[in-house]
Amino acid sequence: xxxxxxxxxxxxxxxxxxxxxxxxxxxxxxxxxxxxxxxxxxxxxxxxxxxxxxxxxxxxxxxxxxxxxxxxxxxxxxxxxxxxxxxxxxxxxxxxxxxxxxxxxxxxxxxxxxxxxxxxxxxxxxxxxxxxxxxxxxxxx
Amino acid sequence: xxxxxxxxxxxxxxxxxxxxxxxxxxxxxxxxxxxxxxxxxxxxxxxxxxxxxxxxxxxxxxxxxxxxxxxxxxxxxxxxxxxxxxxxxxxxxxxxxxxxxxxxxxxxxxxxxxxxxxxxxxxxxxxxxxxxxxxxxxxxxxxxxxxxxxxxxxxxxxxxxxx
Numbered sequence: 379x380x381x382x383x384x385x386x387x388x389x390x391x392x393x394x395x396x397x398x399x400x401x402x403x404x405x406x407x408x409x410x411x412x413x414x415x416x417x418x419x420x421x422x423x424x425x426x427x428x429x430x431x432x433x434x435x436x437x438x439x440x441x442x443x444x445x446x447x448x449x450x451x452x453x454x455x456x457x458x459x460x461x462x463x464x465x466x467x468x469x470x471x472x473x474x475x476x477x478x479x480x481x482x483x484x485x486x487x488x489x490x491x492x493x494x495x496x497x498x499x500x501x502x503x504x505x506x507x508x509x510x511x512x513x514x515x516x517x518x519x
Numbered sequence: 520x521x522x523x524x525x526x527x528x529x530x531x532x533x534x535x536x537x538x539x540x541x542x543x544x545x546x547x548x549x550x551x552x553x554x555x556x557x558x559x560x561x562x563x564x565x566x567x568x569x570x571x572x573x574x575x576x577x578x579x580x581x582x583x584x585x586x587x588x589x590x591x592x593x594x595x596x597x598x599x600x601x602x603x604x605x606x607x608x609x610x611x612x613x614x615x616x617x618x619x620x621x622x623x624x625x626x627x628x629x630x631x632x633x634x635x636x637x638x639x640x641x642x643x644x645x646x647x648x649x650x651x652x653x654x655x656x657x658x659x660x661x662x663x664x665x666x667x668x669x670x671x672x673x674x675x676x677x678x679x680x681x682x
Contacts, residue, residue, distance in 0.1 A: 410585065411584075411585075412583075412584055412585030412586075413577065413578070413583055413584050413585070413617065414577075415574055415577065415578075415615075415616050415617055416584070416616065416617075418614060420614070420628045420634075421632070423614075423616045423624075423626065423636075424616075424624070424626075424634070424636050424648070425616045425617065425618045425619070425624055425636075428618055428619050428620075429619070430586050430587050430588070430619055431587050431619075431620075432587075436586060460585045462585050464585075501646075502620070502638060502646040503638075503646040503647060503648055503658040503659055503660055504648075504658060506624075506636055506638065506646060506647070506648035506658060507648040507656060507658040509648075510634055510636060510648050510649070510650050510656075511650070511656075513634070514632045514634070514650060
């Protein structure tokens, strides 16, 4: 627990002066997958991008995390917090999300370089259509 | 059909039996082809149950996806089996995938990353979405027990290039 808190503190400290408010269209975003059924040899499945109960899909900004050499640290931190192993990572460019009429909103209340995919329709079949588009335009890390 | 009974069925070497193409190819008579179809029809619900049981075990608690996913209820099994078993026998067994709202999706994949995904839950409505090989799209809802599956089957076959 202390190690986790310390790692989070170091991450926040090191990133405090580098905060970026706008996500550029070319940024690569990571969706951490904790269940192996969310991808297969056919690639990332639409379920990997479907929104949670709060109608948001949690993602991390890989481009920025790699830029500051923090990507592997954040993966370890998130896995540690969840108490689960990351089984795969779906990668998608911010532009592809915007082209699907969804938005990427920075949300850093818990973690730096975290964002959410927002703007999901309420109907499940419409959500699935957009999630299919995201899955089609994503790749496995 | 109970989960216990299905667990017993899941011990059958399902994949091996369905994929025994060389055997059927070497006995390529009309009667053997009929047996082949019958064998697949009999095995289809067992194969679906086999996949489902694996997912049900892995997703039986809240938050199985590392976020806040609902648990996959075993009530869905009957719905999934009856749905898949009601499809045209030319349609192969789907991949099954859990979803954050606790439903499961049955999915087929085709050329050019085409996909059709159909969500099945405990209710009577299924939600589907598809991207076809020509990149046209379709989505909507249907009744789980709708006996006329013409549209859904057409979409699945279109993804698989069977139309």
